[in-house]
Amino acid sequence: MMTVLAFLLAIAVLVTFHEYGHYQVARWCGVRVLRFSIGFGKPLLRMQRGDTEWVLAAIPLGGYVKMLDEREGDVNPADRHLAFNTQSVYKRIAIVVAGPLANFLMAIALFWVVLLPGGQAIHPLVGTVVQQSAAAAAGAQPGDRILAINGQTTPNWEAISDAVSQGIASEGKLELSVEQFGVRRELSVDLPRFGLDQLDEKSLGKLGLMPARYLPKIAMLEPDGAGAKAGLKVGDTLLAMDGVPVKTWADWVQVVQNHPGKAMQLSVARGGQTLDLTLRPDTVMQGGVALGRIGAAPEVDRAWSQALVYPVDYTPLQALTAALGKTWNMSVTTLSMMGGMLFGQVSLDAISGPFTIADYAGKSAVQGWQSYLAFMAVISISLGVLNLLPVPVLDGGHLLYYVAEIIRGRPLSEQLQQLGQRIGFAIILALMVLALFNDLGRLLGG
16 A cells, blocks of 8 residues: 555656646746646546646546647637747747756755755775676775776765666766775776676676675575575584685685585584584576575675765755756766667666556655655656657657757648657557566566
8 A cells, every 4th residue: 555655646746746847837938728637537626726727637647738729629819829839939848848847856856855864875885796797807806995987986885876877878888996905996897798788677786796795604594405404503604615714705605606516514603613514505507507505695794884884964055966966967877778778778678667666666655755755856857858758749759849840940740740649659658568568577577
């Protein structure tokens, strides 16, 4: 229930702001607005105020503003100056742009509210480099401070995540500038070799960089895993494998993965005593390669994690500046990802539909109001960018018509515009089907 309510509230607020942008600028331009509808289909609630009918409709996945327009019905000659289609092309552009602009302004406002109380950030220090990952192959090491990615400074891990996504989606490369013990190094990540030439939900995991550091100590065991069968217990500290000391969890994982199905002698510390166990990792196939697995998870180095976190405080002006920056960067990243889909740099699996968005809405609402407002800001930016795409049916498609009108000195023919509308509708329908298909795949895939 929380998921449904959080989703419906977010959609209602975002659609209302978008359509109110169209409504308000239309009024400023002297256009009569006949209907302001939140939702589609059968009206559930109606209210008449002046010339405008305000409607709440049954299908809550969008909304619209209906303006007086000679193309959509008879217009009294005395009211012709109030019709949308009789306005100058620049007024029509302003009315169309106002919807997406309202989404961007809303995102700025939401980010400002989220940032104003202050919060926490994570220093851009690498806690773990996953063995046999793209980062490991590039030469990254635990303890590295990531200074920049593709020339974009990375003051914290949020910036790292954004820069990685943008680098894969738009630039097709990842150049890391890192520092350790005062020495700066430039690392180049081989994207194609590790399946990172196309951005998807697993890209960050494939990169192999994590802020967390893990101790060589057992925090969880699968009951039927090789570790439990060998006699390992939660709380055991790993000391050595076949006489070779185990210094980090990453060392342990590498040894285990390199010994699928092979018996090894393991030394562990338990309750002040040292115990010797015989361990035989299970064999699992990954990418056509046999790897060892024992079904165990490590204990997080809490002291390291606590040292990574630092407080961030903003004045109202600093919070506004940061909100503007986040909105701009996220807009650029969103546009880059959409462009990347056209050129194959971003997986079409990245397209999410209503079920995935609803899931995110519910999870963010459970995490607290700041998380929920940040989620709404992200979706508002996505709506703003999406609506500006030059696809007929969307606001960007109308802008395309108006730009053509300015260049030609006269509007495009009705036939050409209608053809564009049909093509645009087909594109949007195909995207909706793909989004639902991806949603079902995520649900069925767990």
